Every structure is written in structure tokens, then in C-alpha cells.
Amino acid sequence: MSKSLQAIRGMNDILPEQTPVWRYFEGTVSRLLDNYGYKQIRMPIVEFTELFKRSIGEVTDIVEKEMYTFDDRNGDSLTLRPEGTAACVRAVLEHGITGGGQVQKLWYIGPMFRHERPQKGRYRQFHQIGLEVFNLDGPDIDAELIVLTWRLWGELGIRDAVKLELNSLGTSESRARYREALVEYLSAHHDKLDEDSQRRLKTNPLRVLDTKNADTQAVLVDAPKMADYLDDESRAHFEGLKARLDAVGIPYVLNPKLVRGLDYYSKTVFEWVTDKLGAQGTVCAGGRYDGLVEQMGGKPTPGVGFAMGIERLVLLLETLEQIPDEISRQVDVYLCAFGEEAELAGLALAERVRDQLPNLRLQVNAGAGSFKSQFKKADKSGALYALILGDDEMAQQVVGFKPLRGQGEQQSIAWDALAAHLATCVVQG
Numbered sequence: 001m002s003k004s005l006q007a008i009r010g011m012n013d014i015l016p017e018q019t020p021v022w023r024y025f026e027g028t029v030s031r032l033l034d035n036y037g038y039k040q041i042r043m044p045i046v047e048f049t050e051l052f053k054r055s056i057g058e059v060t061d062i063v064e065k066e067m068y069t070f071d072d073r074n075g076d077s078l079t080l081r082p083e084g085t086a087a088c089v090r091a092v093l094e095h096g097i098t099g100g101g102q103v104q105k106l107w108y109i110g111p112m113f114r115h116e117r118p119q120k121g122r123y124r125q126f127h128q129i130g131l132e133v134f135n136l137d138g139p140d141i142d143a144e145l146i147v148l149t150w151r152l153w154g155e156l157g158i159r160d161a162v163k164l165e166l167n168s169l170g171t172s173e174s175r176a177r178y179r180e181a182l183v184e185y186l187s188a189h190h191d192k193l194d195e196d197s198q199r200r201l202k203t204n205p206l207r208v209l210d211t212k213n214a215d216t217q218a219v220l221v222d223a224p225k226m227a228d229y230l231d232d233e234s235r236a237h238f239e240g241l242k243a244r245l246d247a248v249g250i251p252y253v254l255n256p257k258l259v260r261g262l263d264y265y266s267k268t269v270f271e272w273v274t275d276k277l278g279a280q281g282t283v284c285a286g287g288r289y290d291g292l293v294e295q296m297g298g299k300p301t302p303g304v305g306f307a308m309g310i311e312r313l314v315l316l317l318e319t320l321e322q323i324p325d326e327i328s329r330q331v332d333v334y335l336c337a338f339g340e341e342a343e344l345a346g347l348a349l350a351e352r353v354r355d356q357l358p359n360l361r362l363q364v365n366a367g368a369g370s371f372k373s374q375f376k377k378a379d380k381s382g383a384l385y386a387l388i389l390g391d392d393e394m395a396q397q398v399v400g401f402k403p404l405r406g407q408g409e410q411q412s413i414a415w416d417a418l419a420a421h422l423a424t425c426v427v428q429g
């Protein structure tokens with residue numbers, strides 16, 4: 001196939017054999033979020049470029065080199081969203097739903113776009129589920145976000161494979177004081193820093209902390225520590241969060257080098273990481289952003305949130321073989337009919353059964369075919385039972401009921417009794 005008719009590198013189709021896992025994951029998350037009282041919000045995929053520059057920060061990897069930006073036909077600069085927080089903040093401000101201190105506990109799901117180097121766990125179109133909470137400034141809500149992800153990992157059977165890393169960046173004032181001390185220290189060791197860190201020292205010095213360069217890491221050993229610069233308020237907030245995690249029994253490690261890529265964080269930052277996926281190990285990341293709403297033109301409004309990467313979590317479920325068997329079976333019962341009269345009766349019968357059992361996954365054979373070919377399709381569908389309508393069954397107004405997996409002989413069931421019979425032998429999801 002010519003290259004221009006193929007999908008764009010790093011942007012993937014999710015094929016029918018993969019969608020059951022995605023739907024299982026998404027279904028599990030959305031049920032859990034409903035139960036914790038979060039409401040879904042849906043934002044456009046495209047926004048004005050300015051929105052992301054203002055919120056994410058001009059000197060971040062995302063804005064500097066990862067955005068898909070283009071001019072609209074009327075000359076506006078637009079960008080495919082690289083993350084969800086900016087658009088979510090824009091939406092709540094535009095509709096005034098956080099005004100007067102109204103609490104909003106929101107979640108969203110959808111594709112994000114970043115021009116990165118595609119590799120396992122890193123794509124150019126990827127999918128996130130994100131949460132944002134507005135107008136709650138205490139550590140209790142930071143803790144809730146972490147507690148509910150902990151429950152999610154438990155429900156998905158991946159709790160043992162993920163680890164929580166935690167840090168506090170302090171208020172913007174304490175962060176500014178720390179930044180000053182760090183710049184002073186690093187400037188004194190300027191020549192020993194790698195090139196990237198030398199550049200970041202000028203533009204976004206905290207990012208030097210998460211460098212992968214060994215020489216720079218060596219310089220950082222004796223650098224000032226963020227924890228020593230926290231003001232009392234941030235310190236109390238952080239202690240409050242840790243006490244709550246301890247109360248629930250959620251283990252964590254403190255990582256003073258965790259700064260997160262985006263400019264807007266303050267106080268709590270956290271990441272859930274796994275060592276089961278190679279280099280792309282962060283499956284969920286977030287933190288508090290008390291200054292962001294104001295920075296975007298709203299009234300001061302505390303905020304906290306996180307986003308998880310669906311591709312990485314699906315990969316983790318597959319790697320750990322934590323995919324329930326039943327999710328890949330999409331058919332309970334397959335109806336085979338032979339001859340036109342049987343086809344008509346079969347169609348009507350199927351609809352009657354569906355009326356009575358709305359959750360039954362009943363597939364009616366299409367495209368006619370011999371006994372052998374229809375039976376083969378029934379088997380391949382994964383159905384537990386085949387229903388058979390041939391001349392004999394038509395004459396007696398019954399349907400042949402044949403178990404396809406394991407024991408049990410074929411029986412004849414009267415049409416009127418079919419739904420009741422199916423209800424006893426198919427567990428309906």
C-alpha cells in the first residue's frame with residue numbers, strides 16, 4: 001500500500017481483537033469514577049494554540065517541540081490537544097462552573113497528540129483518562145485521587161506491579177526560593193552539566209533535576225534539597241497527604257527529584273510507575289496546580305488532577321496476563337436456520353428472545369449456508385450454545401439447543417420456553 005494511504009507513524013488503529021481489553025479497562029475506570037462521585041466532561045480535541053502555551057508553559061518539551069500546530073483556514077493558530085488539563089480549565093472558566101467556590105470533580109477520556117519518537121508505550125496519538133478537581137485545597141482530596149487509583153490497580157489485578165512516587169514542590173513562593181538556590185548551586189558547576197541541562201538552567205531549572213545524564217546526576221547529589229525549602233503550609237499539606245495514605249495502607253516512596261514536565265504544578269506531585277514496561281514506565285501522573293486557573297485569567301481556584309495513559313495500562317494488563325477470559329467472548333448464543341421459512345421464523349424468534357433478555361448476546365447467522373458451514377461459524381463465534389432451526393424443528397415449533405463448549409446433549413426447546421431456558425444457562429453480563 002502506498003505510504004500516503006497508511007496510518008501516520010505513531011498513530012495506531014485499535015483492531016477488533018484489541019478493543020475488548022480497552023473496553024474492559026475503560027468500563028472498569030468509569031464505573032469506579034461514578035462510584036466516587038466524579039462527573040464526566042468532554043472537551044474538543046482542537047483548541048487555540050495560545051491556550052497550551054499559556055497553561056503548559058513556553059519552555060516545556062510539549063510546547064517547544066511536541067505540539068501538532070497548524071493554521072485554520074481563517075488564519076487562527078490551532079493545536080491538537082497534547083493533554084487535557086488546559087482545555088478542562090478553559091471549559092470550566094468559560095461556563096463559569098467553578099465560580100463562587102463551586103467544587104467540581106471531573107473526569108475526561110480521549111486521544112492526545114504529541115510529536116514524540118514512537119516506541120513501545122510512546123505514541124503520537126495516545127489516549128488518556130484524566131481527573132481534575134477544582135476548589136478543594138486540602139490534602140484530603142489529593143489523597144482521594146491516589147486512593148481511587150490504588151483501588152483501580154486492585155480491581156485490575158496490577159497493584160503489585162506499580163509503585164507510587166511522591167514529592168512536594170511547595171507553594172509558588174517556596175518554589176521560587178528553591179529555584180534561586182538551585183540556580184546558584186548549578187551555575188557554580190555549570191561546566192560539569194550536560195548541554196541540555198545548561199540550557200534548562202536558564203529556561204526551566206527544576207527540570208535539570210530529572211536529567212538522565214550521569215555527570216549531571218553526580219553534580220545533583222550535593223545540590224540544595226527541595227524539602228528544605230518548603231514553607232510551613234506546604235509541609236503541613238504534604239504531611240496531611242502522607243498521613244492519609246498511611247491510614248489506608250498505601251505504600252509510597254518519596255522522590256525529591258520528581259518535578260513533572262509541566263510548569264503549572266505546585267505542592268503535591270506524584271507518579272505511578274512500573275518496571276514491567278521498559279523505559280516507558282509511568283502509567284499515571286499528576287499533582288496540584290493551585291495557580292493555574294488564575295494564570296489563565298480566572299479567580300484564584302485551587303486545582304488538583306492526574307492523567308493515566310491507556311496504552312501503557314493496556315500493555316501492562318497484557319504483560320501481566322490480567323485479562324479476564326470472559327471479556328474476549330462476545331457471543332453467548334448463535335442461531336442457525338436452514339431454509340427461507342426457518343430464517344423468517346428464526347429472525348422473529350430472536351427478536352422475541354431479545355425482548356425478554358436484553359443483555360443476552362445473541363447472534364443470528366447471516367448469509368445462509370449449509371449445516372456444516374453455519375455450525376462452523378457458530379463455533380468460531382465463541383458462542384456457548386447454538387440454536388438450530390431446520391425442517392423438523394419448524395414442524396414441531398421447537399428449536400434445537402446444542403451446547404458448543406463441553407458436555408451436554410442437544411435438546412429440543414419449545415419456542416415459547418426458549419427465553420426462560422436461556423436465562424437459566426447463560427450468565428448475562
Ligand code: ATP
Nearest residue numbers: 116121122123126261282283284285307308309312
Ligand atoms: P513521559 O515522562 O512518559 O513522557 P509525561 O510526563 O510527558 O510522560 P504526562 O503529560 O504526565 O506524561 O501524561 C500522563 C500519562 O500519559 C503518562 O504518565 C503516560 O502514561 C501517558 N503518556 C504521556 N505521553 C504519552 C505518549 N506519547 N504515548 C503514550 N502514553 C503517553
Ligand code: MG
Nearest residue numbers: 061114116261
Ligand atoms: Mg513526555
